[in-house]
Amino acid sequence: xxxxxxxxxxxxxxxxxxxxxxxxxxxxxxxxxxxxxxxxxxxxxxxxxxxxxxxxxxxxxxxxxxxxxxxxxxxxxxxxxxxxxxxxxxxxxxxxxxxxxxxxxxxxxxxxxxxxxxxxxxxxxxxxxxxxxxxxxxxxxxxxxxxxxxxxxxxxxxxxxxxxxxxxxxxxxxxxxxxxxxxxxxxxxxxxxxxxxxxxxxxxxxxxxxxxxxxxxxxxxxxxxxxxxxxxxxxxxxxxxxxxxxxxxxxxxxxxxxxxxxxxxxxxxxxxxxxxxxxxxxxxxxxxxxxxxxxxxxxxxxxxxxxxxxxxxxxxxxxxxxxxxxxxxxxxxxxxxxxxxxxxxxxxxxxxxxxxxxxxxxxxxxxxxxxxxxxxxxxxxxxxxxxxxxxxxxxxxxxxxxxxxxxxxxxxxxxxxxxxxxxxxxxxxxxxxxxxxxxxxxxxxxxxxxxxxxxxxxxxxxxxxxxxxxx
Numbered sequence: 001x002x003x004x005x006x007x008x009x010x011x012x013x014x015x016x017x018x019x020x021x022x023x024x025x026x027x028x029x030x031x032x033x034x035x036x037x038x039x040x041x042x043x044x045x046x047x048x049x050x051x052x053x054x055x056x057x058x059x060x061x062x063x064x065x066x067x068x069x070x071x072x073x074x075x076x077x078x079x080x081x082x083x084x085x086x087x088x089x090x091x092x093x094x095x096x097x098x099x100x101x102x103x104x105x106x107x108x109x110x111x112x113x114x115x116x117x118x119x120x121x122x123x124x125x126x127x128x129x130x131x132x133x134x135x136x137x138x139x140x141x142x143x144x145x146x147x148x149x150x151x152x153x154x155x156x157x158x159x160x161x162x163x164x165x166x167x168x169x170x171x172x173x174x175x176x177x178x179x180x181x182x183x184x185x186x187x188x189x190x191x192x193x194x195x196x197x198x199x200x201x202x203x204x205x206x207x208x209x210x211x212x213x214x215x216x217x218x219x220x221x222x223x224x225x226x227x228x229x230x231x232x233x234x235x236x237x238x239x240x241x242x243x244x245x246x247x248x249x250x251x252x253x254x255x256x257x258x259x260x261x262x263x264x265x266x267x268x269x270x271x272x273x274x275x276x277x278x279x280x281x282x283x284x285x286x287x288x289x290x291x292x293x294x295x296x297x298x299x300x301x302x303x304x305x306x307x308x309x310x311x312x313x314x315x316x317x318x319x320x321x322x323x324x325x326x327x328x329x330x331x332x333x334x335x336x337x338x339x340x341x342x343x344x345x346x347x348x349x350x351x352x353x354x355x356x357x358x359x360x361x362x363x364x365x366x367x368x369x370x371x372x373x374x375x376x377x378x379x380x381x382x383x384x385x386x387x388x389x390x391x392x393x394x395x396x397x398x399x400x401x402x403x404x405x406x407x408x409x410x411x412x413x414x415x416x417x418x419x420x421x422x423x424x425x426x427x428x429x430x431x432x433x434x435x436x437x438x439x440x441x442x443x444x445x446x447x448x449x450x451x452x453x454x455x456x457x458x459x460x461x462x463x464x465x466x467x468x469x470x471x
Contacts, residue, residue: 012129013141019184020145026088026177028152029170032270033160035253036263037167041100045250045384045397049377051107052249056370058114060362066117080125081186087116088178094171123357127345138345139284139338146281150274157267165263234363236297239412240336241368243304246376246405247329248369254311254398259319269326276330284338294420296339301413303331308402308409340364376401 038048066079090112099105123138130137156170163169251269255261280287288296307328314322344360383397 009129015184016126016129017141017144019181020141021148022177022184023181024145024148025152026174026181028149028270029156029177030091030174032153032248032252032266033156033167033170033263035249036160036165036256036266037094037170038106039253039257040165040167041106043103043106044381045253045377046381047103047377048253049249049373049375049380051110053245053370053372053374053377054107055110055114056245056366056368056373058111058366059117060366060370062115063117063358063362063366066358081182083116084178084182084185087113088175088182090116091171092175095168123341123361127341127357137285138341139281142337142341143278143281146274146277150271150277153270154264154267157263157265160263236301236412236416237336237340237360237364238368238371239409240297240300240304240332241364241366242372242375243308243368243405243409244329244333245365245369245372246401247308249373250376250380250398250401251311255319255322258395258398259314259322260316261319261322265320265322268323272323272326273330273333276327277334280331280334280338284334284342287335288338288342293339293343296335298413298416298420300332300336300339301409301416303328304409305406305413307332308406311402312399336364376405379404 035048035052038051043051066083069079090109093099093109093112094106099109123142126141127138130141156173159169160167252266255266255269256263291299307325310325310328311322314325340360341357344356347356380394380397380401383400384394
C-alpha cells in the first residue's frame with residue numbers, strides 16, 4: 001500500500017506539471033515579443049541588443065543570490081513567490097508614456113524586472129520533490145511548460161496582429177498571468193523543507209549525514225580530476241546560450257522588418273520549435289541514458305549551424321519556410337536543457353540544489369544569452385550604418401550576423417568532436433594499461449611450484465620451503 005508521504009509527493013508532482021503549464025503563459029505573452037515592442041518605439045538593433053542583453057547579465061548576478069537565499073531559509077517556494085510578484089509588477093511601468101518613449105527609462109525598467117528573476121528556484125524545488133533517484137523525470141514535468149510556451153506564442157502572435165502591433169495587451173496579460181501563476185504556487189504547492197521524500201529520509205537515518213557528505217566529497221574529487229571536461233561542458237553551455245540569445249532576441253525583428261512577416265508567423269515559429277522539444281522532454285530519461293550528456297551537447301551544436309544558415313537563404317517570398325527551419329531550434333534547446341539540468345543535479349551537493357541550478361541558469365540563459373544579444377545587436381547595427389541604411393531594413397546586417405554565428409558554432413563543434421575523441425582514446429588506453437599492468441603484477445607475484453597440485457599456490461610457500469631446508 002502506498003504510504004501517505006509517497007502519495008502526497010505524487011500529488012505534488014501532478015500540480016507541478018500544471019504549474020509549469022500555466023507559468024509559461026505569462027512569459028509567452030511578453031518574452032519573445034519584447035524585441036518587437038522595442039522596435040515599435042523606434043529603438044535601433046544596437047539598443048534592442050543592449051536592453052535584451054543587459055537583462056540576462058543582471059540575472060546572472062541576482063539568480064545565484066536568490067538560489068543561496070532559497071537554500072539558506074529552506075523554503076524555495078517563498079523566494080519564488082516574492083520574486084515573481086515584484087518582477088511582474090515592475091514591468092507595468094512600461095505603460096506610462098514617459099517611460100515608453102525613452103530608451104533610458106525602458107532600459108531601467110527592464111533592469112528592475114531582471115533583478116527579481118529566480119528561474120532556477122522552481123526547477124530546484126521540482127528536483128527536490130523528485131529526489132535524486134527520479135531526477136531524470138524532470139524533463140517530463142518541464143515538457144508541459146514547452147507545450148504552453150508554443151501554443152501561447154502562436155495565440156499571442158495572432159492577438160498582436162489583431163491589435164495592429166499594440167503591445168499594451170501583451171504587458172497586461174503578462175502581469176495577470178504571472179499573478180495567477182503566483183497564486184497557484186502559493187495555494188496549491190506545499191512548502192518543501194529538508195529532505196524531499198521518505199526514501200531519502202531513510203537513507204539519511206541509515207547511512208548518516210557523514211557518509212552522505214563523504215560520498216559527495218568523493219564525487220567532488222572525481223569532478224576535479226575531470227576538470228578539463230567540466231570546463232568544456234560549461235563553456236559549451238555559455239556558447240549555446242549566446243547563440244540562442246542571439247536568435248531569440250533578434251529573430252522576430254528579422255522576420256517582421258527584413259522578411260516582412262506577420263506577428264502570427266513569429267508565433268508559429270515558436271510552435272514549431274516546441275513540437276520537437278515536447279518529444280525530447282518526454283523521453284529525456286531514455287535519451288540521457290542512451291546518449292549521455294556529451295552526445296546531447298554535440299547534437300545541440302550540430303543542429304544550430306544549418307538552422308542559422310537557413311535564415312540567410314530566406315526571402316520575402318520564401319519566409320514561411322522558417323517554420324520548418326525552427327524545428328532544428330527545438331532539437332538544440334531540448335537536448336541542451338535536458339543535459340544541463342541533469343548534469344547540474346549530479347554536481348549539486350545535498351541542500352544546495354537551488355544554488356547550483358541558478359548558477360546553471362545564469363551561465364546559459366544569462367551570461368550566454370546576454371552576450372549574444374549585445375554583440376548581435378551591435379554587429380547588426382554596425383553593418384547597417386556601414387551600408388548607410390537606417391534601423392532594421394538592412395538585410396545584409398542580419399545575413400552577415402547569422403553567417404558569423406554559423407562559423408563560430410562550426411568551430412566549436414569541430415573542437416568539441418576533436419577533444420571528445422581524444423579523451424575517449426586517452427581513457428581507453430589508460431584502462432588497457434591499468435588492466436595489463438595489474439595482470440603482469442599478478443603473474444609475477446604468484447609463484448606456482450611444479451610439484452604443487454593446487455592451481456593457485458600461496459606466494460609464502462617458497463619461504464616455508466626454505467625454512468624447512470635450514471632445519
